[in-house]
Amino acid sequence: MMLSVQDLRVSFAREYGDPVEVIHGISVDLEKGETLGIVGESGSGKSVLSLATMGLLPRTARASGKILLDGEDILTMSERQLCRVRGRKIGMIFQEPMTALNPSMRVGAQIAEGLRLNRALSRRDARAEALRLLEMVQIPRAAERIDSFPHEMSGGQRQRVGIAIALALEPELLIADEPTTALDVTVQAEVLGILDELVSELGISLVLISHDLGVIARIADRTLVMYRGDEMEQGETEQVLRRPSHEYTRKLISALPGRVRASLEMSDG
Numbered sequence: 036m037m038l039s040v041q042d043l044r045v046s047f048a049r050e051y052g053d054p055v056e057v058i059h060g061i062s063v064d065l066e067k068g069e070t071l072g073i074v075g076e077s078g079s080g081k082s083v084l085s086l087a088t089m090g091l092l093p094r095t096a097r098a099s100g101k102i103l104l105d106g107e108d109i110l111t112m113s114e115r116q117l118c119r120v121r122g123r124k125i126g127m128i129f130q131e132p133m134t135a136l137n138p139s140m141r142v143g144a145q146i147a148e149g150l151r152l153n154r155a156l157s158r159r160d161a162r163a164e165a166l167r168l169l170e171m172v173q174i175p176r177a178a179e180r181i182d183s184f185p186h187e188m189s190g191g192q193r194q195r196v197g198i199a200i201a202l203a204l205e206p207e208l209l210i211a212d213e214p215t216t217a218l219d220v221t222v223q224a225e226v227l228g229i230l231d232e233l234v235s236e237l238g239i240s241l242v243l244i245s246h247d248l249g250v251i252a253r254i255a256d257r258t259l260v261m262y263r264g265d266e267m268e269q270g271e272t273e274q275v276l277r278r279p280s281h282e283y284t285r286k287l288i289s290a291l292p293g294r295v296r297a298s299l300e301m302s303d304g
């Protein structure tokens with residue numbers, strides 16, 4: 036098992052009054068090479084769950100339960116162990132790639148920087164590897180684009196660079212929090228397609244977080260539906276879509292545009 040979240044509870048301390056619990060005992064497993072979709076509306080706890088998995092909860096947070104990554108519990112690791120895990124095992128992709136990119140550095144150099152630091156590559160090897168990564172995420176004319184600045188690229192291309200940076204460290208687990216939300220619909224589909232191809236090609240596990248069930252439905256093998264810190268249901272994505280067992284899931288399905296429902300052959304909600 037790549038990732039096993041067991042009865043996770045997270046609460047936040049408040050200046051006045053008792054702590055507020057925002058995740059109420061979530062359990063979910065992710066196999067190697069599998070894509071897990073986590074879907075739910077704003078405030079359902081998706082981001083808190085992903086932060087907890089990366090060991091990035093703020094100091095005001097208290098977590099109980101277990102988050103086993105390759106059998107080791109993230110919740111009991113020291114900061115030093117966590118740094119190693121984040122450098123080598125977990126890659127992250129964010130909603131707005133511009134925030135993850137350095138605006139004043141050429142994209143190739145940004146990818147190469149991680150390679151030199153974490154994989155101890157020479158300058159020349161790191162550049163060659165950066166080029167290979169840009170080709171892998173299907174940046175057209177990668178040999179020219181490698182010297183572009185982020186602002187010279189489109190949103191979709193920037194997100195591909197974000198994916199390349201995450202992949203550069205050869206993670207076993209990728210966590211993508213709303214990776215396509217800032218992109219328009221056609222570009223969204225392209226970026227999702229690339230993510231899907233890469234995780235199967237490289238045998239990586241992916242946690243894909245989105246408020247949009249249509250996004251999750253495209254590439255997730257299994258889906259966890261969350262609402263206000265609770266699990267509504269989880270299972271094979273197809274199963275969840277065709278035979279939702281919870282009213283809340285039916286609501287999410289019926290909110291999808293008709294053409295999305297038709298293309299996914301979903302239930303009518």
Ligand SMILES: Nc1ncnc2c1ncn2[C@@H]1O[C@H](COP(=O)(O)OP(=O)(O)OP(=O)(O)O)[C@@H](O)[C@H]1O
Nearest residue numbers: 047057075076077078079080081082083084093246
């Ligand atoms: N640092 C924090 N301090 C206190 N409460 C927090 C903190 N971070 C999140 N919360 C609370 O935890 C709950 C879950 O938030 P979370 O951001 O995980 O939701 P989400 O499903 O990711 O929503 P969104 O799609 O809007 O990001 C919310 O009620 C939020 O107010």
